[in-house]
Amino acid sequence: MYLIKTPKFIQELFPNFTWKIPSEDKVVYLTFDDGPIPGVTPWVLEQLAQYNAKATFFCVGNNIEKHPEVFEQVRAGGHSIGNHTFNHLNGWSSDNLPYFHNIRHCANLTKTVLFRPPYGKLRPRQTQFLLRHYRIVMWDVLSGDFDPNITEEQCLLNVTRNVEPGSIVVFHDSLKAEEKLRYALPKALAYFAEQGYRFEALNEQEMIVHQDQRKSA
Template sequence: METLLLWAFYIFTFYAFLPGFISRTFGFRVFQKGNTSRQIALTFDDGPDEKYTPQLLDLLAKYGVKATFFVVGTHAEKHPEIIKRMHDEGHSIGIHNYVHKSNVLMRPGTVQKQIELTSRIIESATGKKPDFYRPPWGIVNLFDFSPKQMQIILWSSMFGDWRKSLGAEKLACRMMKRMRGGEVFLLHDCGQTFGADEEAPAQMLVALEQFLDAAYDKGFTCVRVDQMEGFKRKLPNMVPLYKRFLIILWLGWEKVFHVLARLDTLDTEEPIFHIRKRTYSGAPVDLRDGQRIVNGDTYVELHFDNRRLKEFSEQSRSSVHLAIQFIRAVEKALPYMASRLASDPKYRSAKAMLGISMIHRGSEHLGFDVKDMPDGLFARATKVYLRFLLSVLHPQGTKRIAGGKEKSRSNESLMPKMIWMSADVLKDKYDSDLSVPEQESGTQVHDRVVSLVGSRSDSLEKTSVL
């Protein structure tokens, strides 16, 4: 019995708990909040209801508001005329399963059948296939992230409006407190699901009208989810599911590591470095400006922001384009680093900066000294880690590491190195007043990147600073 319970715990953890935690915490493959100052998205679950949904549509029409409805297939099947009215009046319609049942309690194939059946019902009534999906209670399972699925929409604010005892005034008060740009409200236009009060939508309609009056007076606009400024569908790309899952786990661990290691984030608009103060122990290191780093010297340990590296990889059309983005970001950050070392008493005594990187050529242009890592367990473990990271993050990473006919040169280029820069070089090369350098054209940066890394085929090695 204990073994069965343990296996049940493991299955629940990996099938539902971890995917739900990851999607909520990191926004993986879900949309749950917009990035806008004056728009709020209204979403309604569990309908349509023959009594309350028409009243809701009348209210939305009165205020000229568009909303997003996540309908239950069995209800939509009974009231296709309401589904058609939603569509005809400009609202967006998504799927909330055929029956209101948690995905945790269903096999992946059963969930898919529920979605497909509800999709056909909506398409039959409107002539259009739905694009959006909201799992009941917002609980996703591992297979909801499948590329065959549609965009998952969650929410940023819910109010307990399925309970009649809450009352319209208290509900309206809760909604007023969340009147902020980018919020995705979760409300219910049907009280026939498990745990809900059948008459609760009547209270919701009263509270919603009060909210719409207040929102109008304060200059807010209520919109469909897909009309919200900055809305971007987080649909899956061609990266295999196992890679996406590894990336999420790795980014999650990196957050934990930053806390455990007490890293400081360099203050820039888009942070690219995380740093901490360290005391050097090892063989003396001679830098090109004459500085010598010996046991007991203080230095700054650099950690490249790997979330930014992931973003660069996703946005890059090629290895050269990725290197261009990296060079621009690092050059933009180094003046901030010089300012931090000059102004922060914690780092003022540092003689140098040190990072571990796969850079072989080109980093000297930025002022770094490249040194071989002392042979040992740490060097070998770092090599494995960085090669794994490159294979996961970059679309050509696995192919790059495999090497083909350039395997030997590729393996040599992917050896991690120590990247040093003395504090004096940082101060001399990068003014601490953060003055903006003259902007280079895309062609100039491209030519400089190619000249630094030697050729297009070698440029990928320039991008993996950690």
């Protein structure tokens, strides 16, 4: 069970997480989890380049170590990088200290304070600790590209029907999601381009400033 559109009451329950970027402009923030993966991530980069689109890649550290050349392609494309733990760990089923070490291991590779917990799952004490060191990025719209029980068409509709200005959208540059991703991503890019949207990467420094402002408000 998962939610395609994150309800506002959930976003308000966890105000220290970044769910979307407030904007009056037509801008959407595409994010890709679980890479880098040969064949999949380079294809994503090609699709983005056709629209001069920038995105954010929440990378698994183990995949960075296995595929450093693909990781460098992401960086060279001018995209933002995020931390998705070293071994794609579920915070709910992980002891705190090993979980923190796993995240730090990945941080040594990504060199970023942007962090997205796999499955969006964190324990309260994990959250408290991580917020002192990272900017926790969740999402406003989940494509569902990982779900074998939905169609390619539904995956696309999950995105096109729910994006608003400033939405953070989750896709996966993984083998599990590849089939639906190859269908939905080009069509989503074309759709939002026709609607006058631009595609931007999450800006680490701007997010730090924004979060500090929210804390002091």
